[in-house]
Amino acid sequence: MKVLITGGAGFLGQRLARELLARGTLKDANGTPQTITELVLFDVVRADDFGDRRVRVEVGDIAEHSVLERVIDAQTSSIFHLAAIVSGQAEADFDLGMRINLDAARLLLETCRQRGHAPRVLFTSSVAVYGGDLPDVVRNDTALNPQSSYGAQKAIAELLLNDYSRRGFVDGRVLRLPTISVRPGKPNAAASSFASGIVREPLNGEAAICPVAGSTRLWLLSPRKAIESLIAGLELDAGVLGNQRVLNLPGISVSVDEMVAALRDVAGDTVAARIVWAPDARVEKIVGSWPGRWDTSRAEQLGLSAERSFADVIRGYIEDERIQIR
Amino acid sequence: MKVLITGGAGFLGQRLARELLARGTLKDANGTPQTITELVLFDVVRADDFGDRRVRVEVGDIAEHSVLERVIDAQTSSIFHLAAIVSGQAEADFDLGMRINLDAARLLLETCRQRGHAPRVLFTSSVAVYGGDLPDVVRNDTALNPQSSYGAQKAIAELLLNDYSRRGFVDGRVLRLPTISVRPGKPNAAASSFASGIVREPLNGEAAICPVAGSTRLWLLSPRKAIESLIAGLELDAGVLGNQRVLNLPGISVSVDEMVAALRDVAGDTVAARIVWAPDARVEKIVGSWPGRWDTSRAEQLGLSAERSFADVIRGYIEDERIQIR
Numbered sequence: 001m002k003v004l005i006t007g008g009a010g011f012l013g014q015r016l017a018r019e020l021l022a023r024g025t026l027k028d029a030n031g032t033p034q035t036i037t038e039l040v041l042f043d044v045v046r047a048d049d050f051g052d053r054r055v056r057v058e059v060g061d062i063a064e065h066s067v068l069e070r071v072i073d074a075q076t077s078s079i080f081h082l083a084a085i086v087s088g089q090a091e092a093d094f095d096l097g098m099r100i101n102l103d104a105a106r107l108l109l110e111t112c113r114q115r116g117h118a119p120r121v122l123f124t125s126s127v128a129v130y131g132g133d134l135p136d137v138v139r140n141d142t143a144l145n146p147q148s149s150y151g152a153q154k155a156i157a158e159l160l161l162n163d164y165s166r167r168g169f170v171d172g173r174v175l176r177l178p179t180i181s182v183r184p185g186k187p188n189a190a191a192s193s194f195a196s197g198i199v200r201e202p203l204n205g206e207a208a209i210c211p212v213a214g215s216t217r218l219w220l221l222s223p224r225k226a227i228e229s230l231i232a233g234l235e236l237d238a239g240v241l242g243n244q245r246v247l248n249l250p251g252i253s254v255s256v257d258e259m260v261a262a263l264r265d266v267a268g269d270t271v272a273a274r275i276v277w278a279p280d281a282r283v284e285k286i287v288g289s290w291p292g293r294w295d296t297s298r299a300e301q302l303g304l305s306a307e308r309s310f311a312d313v314i315r316g317y318i319e320d321e322r323i324q325i326r
Numbered sequence: 327m328k329v330l331i332t333g334g335a336g337f338l339g340q341r342l343a344r345e346l347l348a349r350g351t352l353k354d355a356n357g358t359p360q361t362i363t364e365l366v367l368f369d370v371v372r373a374d375d376f377g378d379r380r381v382r383v384e385v386g387d388i389a390e391h392s393v394l395e396r397v398i399d400a401q402t403s404s405i406f407h408l409a410a411i412v413s414g415q416a417e418a419d420f421d422l423g424m425r426i427n428l429d430a431a432r433l434l435l436e437t438c439r440q441r442g443h444a445p446r447v448l449f450t451s452s453v454a455v456y457g458g459d460l461p462d463v464v465r466n467d468t469a470l471n472p473q474s475s476y477g478a479q480k481a482i483a484e485l486l487l488n489d490y491s492r493r494g495f496v497d498g499r500v501l502r503l504p505t506i507s508v509r510p511g512k513p514n515a516a517a518s519s520f521a522s523g524i525v526r527e528p529l530n531g532e533a534a535i536c537p538v539a540g541s542t543r544l545w546l547l548s549p550r551k552a553i554e555s556l557i558a559g560l561e562l563d564a565g566v567l568g569n570q571r572v573l574n575l576p577g578i579s580v581s582v583d584e585m586v587a588a589l590r591d592v593a594g595d596t597v598a599a600r601i602v603w604a605p606d607a608r609v610e611k612i613v614g615s616w617p618g619r620w621d622t623s624r625a626e627q628l629g630l631s632a633e634r635s636f637a638d639v640i641r642g643y644i645e646d647e648r649i650q651i652r
Contacts, residue, residue, distance in 0.1 A: 140469070159482050163472070
């Protein structure tokens with residue numbers, strides 16, 4: 001089986017690649033595990049190939065048709081489409097967000113349609129498709145009302161994937177991811193970047209700025225569970241998805257104050273005291289429009305799950321990243 | 327004030343043009359009536375100019391940027407975007423539907439953005455944005471789940487218009503129209519074409535095929551009320567629309583059996599007997615996915631309304647079209 005990951009050089013892309021290479025197989029549309037013979041890691045920058053012969057690294061612009069034709073052929077049976085412009089950047093640069101989050105997603109679907117073999121295609125979407133007046137718990141049938149260009153672009157990509165699936169051009173599925181926390185590495189241009197930063201930087205002995213109020217409620221998922229969900233999501237039987245290809249993934253609903261309390265419990269007062277509170281209206285507006293929780297019964301029935309507490313998430317991060325608490 | 331109607335040669339476009347010319351004014355963003363100095367009727371075929379000097383007729387392909395630049399300038403302060411590929415045709419010709427219902431709508435918004443004057447832009451949308459498992463009465467916060475490419479394209483155009491409005495590129499509003507009945511003229515490629523045909527053809531002394539079961543519930547609005555709503559919708563103050571620019575228009579919820587009974591009441595047994603029942607699975611699938619009723623409290627609070635009964639709609643049609651019952 002030939003597998004493609006777009007955004008293959010990114011944090012989730014690399015972690016997903018490692019997990020797929022370790023597993024060695026992925027279920028096909030009949031539910032039969034197939035050996036992964038080629039894993040294409042495609043991104044705008046060069047991805048790490050882990051020195052694995054099964055990996056083919058491709059670099060290029062995902063909004064170019066000829067580039068997509070190079071990375072998707074009639075043998076590409078499973079596609080994880082992770083490439084995206086994050087929320088803060090898509091708000092700052094409207095044209096770039098439209099080009100990558102909308103045009104490239106459509107071009108990817110269109111390339112699959114032209115190939116004619118209806119591959120499995122997984123899109124990731126986001127809490128940012130919701131906004132405006134929201135119920136405390138967002139239901140599966142709650143209307144989307146994005147309050148950012150990123151959210152609008154993701155919502156449009158969902159509609160496209162649903163229609164391309166309904167018409168049989170692809171066998172698509174969308175996972176709406178909670179905000180991923182704790183991401184290792186550096187802050188990024190996502191409005192939610194602080195949701196990792198306020199744990200990661202203090203654990204690293206550094207100060208971290210928290211740009212939102214402590215009462216702000218977030219809907220979080222760990223990288224471990226995100227990767228597990230991406231693979232399980234791609235392997236889901238199309239029949240159980242029916243006419244609605246979008247799934248809200250399970251997560252943990254926590255306030256920022258509760259996140260800080262969990263950090264204090266796990267790593268102590270000294271670490272938690274490294275958080276600096278400096279409200280930023282631009283970030284608060286975007287993050288405040290996102291739901292703090294959604295109904296995940298459908299995803300749970302399909303076997304997907306999150307951690308039980310944010311303290312567990314922090315412990316998993318410390319373990320994965322081999323962190324020494326100072 | 328310079329006004330543009332795309333789809334200006336169509337049935338609603340022509341009727342809207344006549345009404346605007348008769349009124350002579352349209353409210354601006356301050357709620358002040360402004361004299362309509364130019365009304366551009368733009369379509370892929372030549373629109374009737376009614377011999378009125380205020381009318382400028384433009385013919386061209388709405389998916390071409392240079393054409394949109396010809397019909398939208400920095401003085402075009404009000405745009406009614408009615409041009410569309412109807413549901414049945416968008417399902418039969420996917421690429422054409424995408425080109426007109428999605429690409430042209432986006433290009434129109436983009437042209438406005440480039441002009442930089444944030445004109446008022448009204449899009450029409452449809453019951454077809456809904457689908458799948460629906461409550462008996464669709465709420466304002468019910469999720470969209472289109473089951474046709476037309477519905478998906480309209481839902482995407484809604485999201486684009488919302489985001490372009492949020493960013494201040496246009497002052498947009500979307501009216502989700504019920505199925506318009508009774509349309510004069512000929513059947514068209516819309517899956518809902520029969521909703522006019524089963525009244526129009528019998529009143530014209532001709533047989534009409536009804537492709538759906540009598541129990542099928544439709545959500546209807548007369549052309550009179552549709553035109554009234556389009557003008558009121560464009561004149562709505564942006565402040566009352568807030569972060570959600572989409573309005574579900576009031577309509578009448580009737581089953582096809584009730585439509586036939588109303589026709590019998592108004593025009594007699596001989597006329598109603600001209601309906602021939604011939605179920606068509608393709609049409610039933612599309613029409614059956616649409617809601618039979620939605621919550622219209624928001625639109626009603628803003629002063630929009632429908633007729634009280636379908637019999638009233640038929641009487642209005644007979645009056646407007648000066649029909650002699652035979």
